[in-house]
Amino acid sequence: MSSQPKTETAPRKLILPQPISAAADRECRGERALLAQLGPDTIVMQGDNPALAKMPEKPTLLDFFRLRFGMITYNHLLQSATLARKAGQNEKTILACLLHDIANGVLIRTDHGYWGAQLIAPYVDEEVSWAVQHHQALRFYPDPAVNYEYPEPYVRFFGADYVVPEYLQMAYETARGHRWYGTSRAITLYDLYAFDDSVAIDCGEFEDLIGRHFKQPKEGLGFDNSPVAHMWRTMIWPTNFL
Numbered sequence: 436m437s438s439q440p441k442t443e444t445a446p447r448k449l450i451l452p453q454p455i456s457a458a459a460d461r462e463c464r465g466e467r468a469l470l471a472q473l474g475p476d477t478i479v480m481q482g483d484n485p486a487l488a489k490m491p492e493k494p495t496l497l498d499f500f501r502l503r504f505g506m507i508t509y510n511h512l513l514q515s516a517t518l519a520r521k522a523g524q525n526e527k528t529i530l531a532c533l534l535h536d537i538a539n540g541v542l543i544r545t546d547h548g549y550w551g552a553q554l555i556a557p558y559v560d561e562e563v564s565w566a567v568q569h570h571q572a573l574r575f576y577p578d579p580a581v582n583y584e585y586p587e588p589y590v591r592f593f594g595a596d597y598v599v600p601e602y603l604q605m606a607y608e609t610a611r612g613h614r615w616y617g618t619s620r621a622i623t624l625y626d627l628y629a630f631d632d633s634v635a636i637d638c639g640e641f642e643d644l645i646g647r648h649f650k651q652p653k654e655g656l657g658f659d660n661s662p663v664a665h666m667w668r669t670m671i672w673p674t675n676f677l
Contacts, residue, residue, distance in 0.1 A: 448480040449473070450674045455543070479676035490671050493655030496558075496645055500638040503670050504540035511626075512536055513636040518625040528621045530559065530648050531566040533641055535622045541670045547571065550666075557661045558650040566619035572606035573616075574623045575599045583624050 449469050457465055473479070483489055488502040500509060516533035524532075538550035548571025556564040576599075577584050589597070599607075610616055645651075652659035657667035669675075 444476065446475075447477045448484075449477060450480045450484070451676055453673075455545075480674045481676050482672065484672070484674045487674075491655070493653070494657060494667070494671065495651055496649055496656065497638055497642060499540065499656070499667075499670060503673075508536055508540040509638070510632070510634070510636070511630060512540075513638055513641070514631060514634055515622070515625045516641060517636055518628060519621060522625070524621060524625075526644055526648055527560060527563055528566075528618050529641075529644060531563045531570075531618055531622055532625050533644075534559070534563070535567050535570050535626065537567075541673060542666065554663055554666050555649075557663060558652070559648060562615050562618055563648070565613075565615050566622055569606060569610040569613075569616075569619040570622040570626065572599075572603040573610060573619050574626065575603065576607050578620055578623075581620060581624055583620065583627070586627055 449472060451466055451469050457463075460466075490502055491498055500512075504512075512533055512535070515535065516529050519529045519532040534555050535551065536547060537554055538544070538547040542554075543550055548568050552564040552568035555567065574586065575589070610619060652661065654660075657664050657671055
């Protein structure tokens with residue numbers, strides 16, 4: 436009588452929420468409950484998550500657009516950059532519009548201008564990263580010179596009595612007199628009207644512009660030992676346990 440070969444079953448992999456998304460659970464009840472399930476057939480998620488598209492070995496900026504960014508951010512960034520291009524803005528400004536909410540794509544919303552600026556700083560002109568950082572403050576302040584008004588959606592998001600935090604008030608005052616104010620202000624202008632779900636744009640339309648102004652590392656984003664490589668790796672493997 437021949438013995439049947441044993442069928443290997445892949446272990447179940449648990450995904451623990453990142454600590455920042457579970458800050459209200461200081462006793463870590465959710466984490467303890469998940470970890471209590473570990474055993475021979477149950478481990479934590481580490482490495483490629485089969486629920487996510489596999490990234491290339493040497494990821495490019497457009498790979499993150501296509502394989503990681505949520506569609507709200509994906510469409511918003513492309514619409515913003517397209518509006519800037521149609522308005523005749525220079526290529527630095529168009530790139531800044533294309534990248535201004537990059538942190539929202541799959542990383543973090545809190546202080547997204549600052550996170551986004553850090554993400555791109557090693558790969559773009561300083562003017563672009565400066566503009567991305569400061570758009571976070573400028574978006575709260577009208578500028579009649581360019582017909583920018585306080586966004587109506589912000590009243591719905593934050594309430595009519597919302598007070599801009601002091602650190603952003605200070606950032607705004609600093610930015611107002613800066614030589615790159617216009618670049619950052621342009622982001623807010625083309626940011627405001629770039630939420631049309633009926634408009635679909637292929638990110639490949641900006642491949643040439645990215646090639647001219649984004650210093651793509653030959654090792655791939657996340658693997659070039661830059662000061663921000665870990666941030667790109669976090670977007671490659673966002674569900675890693677450690």
